Amino acid sequence: MRAIKAARILIEKNPGSVSAQTLSGLVLALASEADFPVSDLYKLDYDHFNLALKVLEEWRLDRYYAGKARLFDVSVQTTELGPQPK
Known part of the structure; x- marks a missing residue:
């Protein structure tokens, strides 16, 4: 499975998780050619x-x-949803 599809599935299954939020932020930064803090990736x-x-x-x-x-x-x-409480 392609990573893009795997990321989409991960985000859809648990949009409030830290991992989904970080991956979403990465995707949005890539799409808009904005800065993304690499340190966020190390938290995954x-x-x-x-x-x-x-x-x-x-x-x-x-x-x-x-x-x-x-x-x-x-x-x-x-x-837009933001982190969800557990």
């Missing part, structure tokens, strides 16, 4: 950190991949 667990790196790689290699639009939409919605 190992698997989600690697997923973020793969998203970066795919974003760079495949800038016009249609799946990015869906991931972007989910990321906007997640960011």
Whole structure:
């Protein structure tokens, strides 16, 4: 599975999680060519950190991949929701 799709699924399943919020922030920064604090990536667990790196790689290699639009939409919605209490 492509990292972009895996990130979208992770964000959709648990939009209030720290990982979903961080990945959403990364996607929004990539889409808008804005700054993103790299230190936020280090707060992710190992698997989600690697997923973020793969998203970066795919974003760079495949800038016009249609799946990015869906991931972007989910990321906007997640960011608007903010962190959810457990």
